[in-house]
Amino acid sequence: MTTRWQFDAIGTQWVIESAESISKETKLAVWQRIEEFDKTWSRFRADSAVSQLRSEGSADLGADAAELLGIYDELYGATVGAVSPLVGGSMEQLGYDAELSFESKGDAVAAPNWTDCALEGSILHSPAPAVLDVGAVGKGFLAGKVADLIDVPCVVDAGGDIVNRSGGLLKIAMEDPRDANSAIGVVEIPSGWAMAGSAVNRRTWGAGLHHIVDARTGAPATSVVASWAAAPDAGMADGLATAAFFVDVETLGRFEGWTLALDQKFWADAYNFPGELFS
Amino acid sequence: MHTSRALAHSALLTLLATGALSACSTADNAKPSEEAGAKTAFVAGEYRATGQYPTPGGLQGIGVTLTLDEKGIITKLEVDPKAETGNSVQFQGKFASGIRAEVVGKPITELDVDKVSGSSLTSKGFNQAVAKIIEKAQA
Numbered sequence: 162m163t164t165r166w167q168f169d170a171i172g173t174q175w176v177i178e179s180a181e182s183i184s185k186e187t188k189l190a191v192w193q194r195i196e197e198f199d200k201t202w203s204r205f206r207a208d209s210a211v212s213q214l215r216s217e218g219s220a221d222l223g224a225d226a227a228e229l230l231g232i233y234d235e236l237y238g239a240t241v242g243a244v245s246p247l248v249g250g251s252m253e254q255l256g257y258d259a260e261l262s263f264e265s266k267g268d269a270v271a272a273p274n275w276t277d278c279a280l281e282g283s284i285l286h287s288p289a290p291a292v293l294d295v296g297a298v299g300k301g302f303l304a305g306k307v308a309d310l311i312d313v314p315c316v317v318d319a320g321g322d323i324v325n326r327s328g329g330l331l332k333i334a335m336e337d338p339r340d341a342n343s344a345i346g347v348v349e350i351p352s353g354w355a356m357a358g359s360a361v362n363r364r365t366w367g368a369g370l371h372h373i374v375d376a377r378t379g380a381p382a383t384s385v386v387a388s389w390a391a392a393p394d395a396g397m398a399d400g401l402a403t404a405a406f407f408v409d410v411e412t413l414g415r416f417e418g419w420t421l422a423l424d425q426k427f428w429a430d431a432y433n434f435p436g437e438l439f440s
Numbered sequence: 441m442h443t444s445r446a447l448a449h450s451a452l453l454t455l456l457a458t459g460a461l462s463a464c465s466t467a468d469n470a471k472p473s474e475e476a477g478a479k480t481a482f483v484a485g486e487y488r489a490t491g492q493y494p495t496p497g498g499l500q501g502i503g504v505t506l507t508l509d510e511k512g513i514i515t516k517l518e519v520d521p522k523a524e525t526g527n528s529v530q531f532q533g534k535f536a537s538g539i540r541a542e543v544v545g546k547p548i549t550e551l552d553v554d555k556v557s558g559s560s561l562t563s564k565g566f567n568q569a570v571a572k573i574i575e576k577a578q579a
Contacts (some may be wrong), residue, residue, distance in 0.1 A: 251519030321557050334551050336558020358557040389557060411538060423543065424548055431539040440541045 170195045171203070173320030174299065180327075181313045190310050198225065198303050202295050204249050205259045211249075211293045219286045225302070226283040229385070229396060232298050236400045237275050239415065243375045243407035244400065247272040249292030251379035255370055269379035296372065301357045301399025324355040324395045336360075338387040338423065345429065346421075347393070348436025354418075355395035357402040360387035373406050382406035383424045384428065392418030 166177040166188070177183070177191075201210045201223045222230070236244040253268045254384040256263040272291075280288045285293075295302075304319035308326050311317070316331060317324040325331040329352055334344035338360045352355050361371040361382070373382045390401035390413075401413055405422040410432035413420045419433040429438055547558060 316555070318555060323555055323557055331555060332553045333555045334548050334553040336548075336556050337545035338558070339547050341558065342548055344548050344551060344556065345545055345551075345553060346544040356557055360558065387558075427543055429539070429541055429543045434539055437497050438539065438541050438543050439546045440543055 171199050171300065171303065171319075172205075175304075175307075175320070176318045176319075177307070177311065177315055179311065179313045179315035183311060183313065183315075187311060191307050194306055194310060195303065197223070198299075198306070199224070200252030202229075202293070203297055204292060204294050205260075205261075211295075213289055214285065214287060214293055215290050218288065218290065219284055220422070221284050222280075223283055226280060226285065229298060229302055230395045231293060232302070232394070232400050233275070233295075235397075235416070236297070236404050239413060240407045241403050242275070242377050244297055244404050245272050245275040245376035246293050246295050246297075246330055247275050247278070247287075247291050248297075248374050248376040248379075251374050251376060252294055252372065253292060254379060255374065255381070257372055263370075271379045272376035275376070297403035298396045298400040301355060301402075304394030304399075305355060305395025322355065322357045322395065322399055323350070325350045325352050328352050335389050335421070339427075344439070345423065345427075346436055346438040348389075348434070350391055354391055354393050356387045356389065356391040357395075357396040357399040358387070359399075359402040359406070361385075361406075373386060373403060375407060384424055387423040388421060390420040392416060403426075 164179050164182045166175075166179070168175050183191075197382075200206065200208065202225075203209045204211050206212060210220045210222050221399050230246060232243065232245045249272075251270055251272050252258075254266050254268075256265045273287070273289060277288050284322050300319050301322040301324075304324045306324045307319070308315065308317040308324040312328070314328045315326050317326070323331070323333060330349045331352075332347060332349050333356055335348065335358065337343035337345050348356070351415070362374065363375055371381045374380065375382055385406045388402045388405035390398050390405060392398040392401060396422060397416060398418060401416060401420050402412055403419060405420045410420040410422050410430050414432045419431065419435065421429055421431040421434050423429050431438070
């Protein structure tokens with residue numbers, strides 16, 4: 162990979178490395194794709210479709226709705242409701258709100274039932290106003306869509322969600338949550354696959370408060386501190402990394418790919434993991 | 441030696457059956473084979489075994505290397521899930537599926553990797569917001 166294109170979008174740093182330079186037209190298409198996604202799905206923007214759901218019972222979530230929410234449907238089932246796109250209200254209650262106040266508003270509040278919502282075409286109907294948060298799947302999903310637009314061999318890295326379209330194996334180190342200069346293991350990701358990682362330590366704003374929230378209780382996950390997953394689908398890889406905070410990695414073995422969860426005592430549990438762990 | 445080899449097989453089968461197969465067991469988490477451990481003395485050392493099992497792609501081999509101490513405790517276990525033929529990578533992957541190990545950090549500079557996956561590149565907005573709150577709290 163010889164050329165490197167770096168930019169900030171959807172609140173994270175993107176690094177796209179490619180064998181050949183990416184054309185201006187393609188770059189413009191990537192920018193538009195990201196902007197369109199953000200304008201639909203961001204709960205931090207007042208003009209987004211998701212913000213419309215706050216006040217109205219339905220919103221048009223655009224062309225990605227069926228695919229993105231379809232991944233949530235699968236993860237919702239596998240985690241018995243812990244991973245849900247309706248977790249936004251629970252997060253806001255904990256202080257992760259649009260104003261980024263990081264002030265808890267009181268006791269944890271469970272998310273509304275995802276199964277009570279219905280998707281009709283691209284329009285989501287909710288029985289009551291709800292706050293959608295697609296943080297568990299969205300970044301990986303978008304990284305995959307951006308990779309789809311790039312017509313040369315490339316590796317897309319959206320703040321740690323890595324999509325490998327290089328044509329070769331990509332060797333990836335898994336960062337030690339205790340020390341960003343260390344890794345707890347390495348793994349190879351084949352071209353066409355994506356890998357995602359999630360850790361609670363970097364997005365903590367108070368004792369036990371972080372962004373990975375159990376929709377059933379509205380409280381942050383407690384036993385797992387970091388997770389990684391890989392799958393052919395980038396959105397699914399991202400979602401599996403979140404799901405690993407709530408269910409046994411073996412339970413996630415029903416999906417193509419692998420999952421690794423690291424607990425507070427730094428024991429790693431992995432399923433179908435093809436890499437090396439340092440022990 | 442012969443007895444120990446047999447134990448190696450049975451210990452492996454037990455581990456496979458419980459799904460607790462570990463690529464890097466340590467003395468802390470490895471458990472002695474309960475039945476055999478009570479009756480037999482063991483010759484400490486490294487043992488290798490190759491097993492076979494049927495798959496839709498034909499009969500496949502799997503290599504196992506384990507280290508036993510004199511109490512019959514497995515102190516190290518390695519499974520070689522290398523496929524010899526056909527589509528066995530996937531099937532053997534399932535055998536080596538459950539890994540549980542205590543991990544330690546290794547300096548990334550010592551590793552030959554293309555990328556690092558972690559959370560150090562967390563949202564800038566998030567980090568700035570948290571920094572502001574900390575400032576406020578300290579003021």
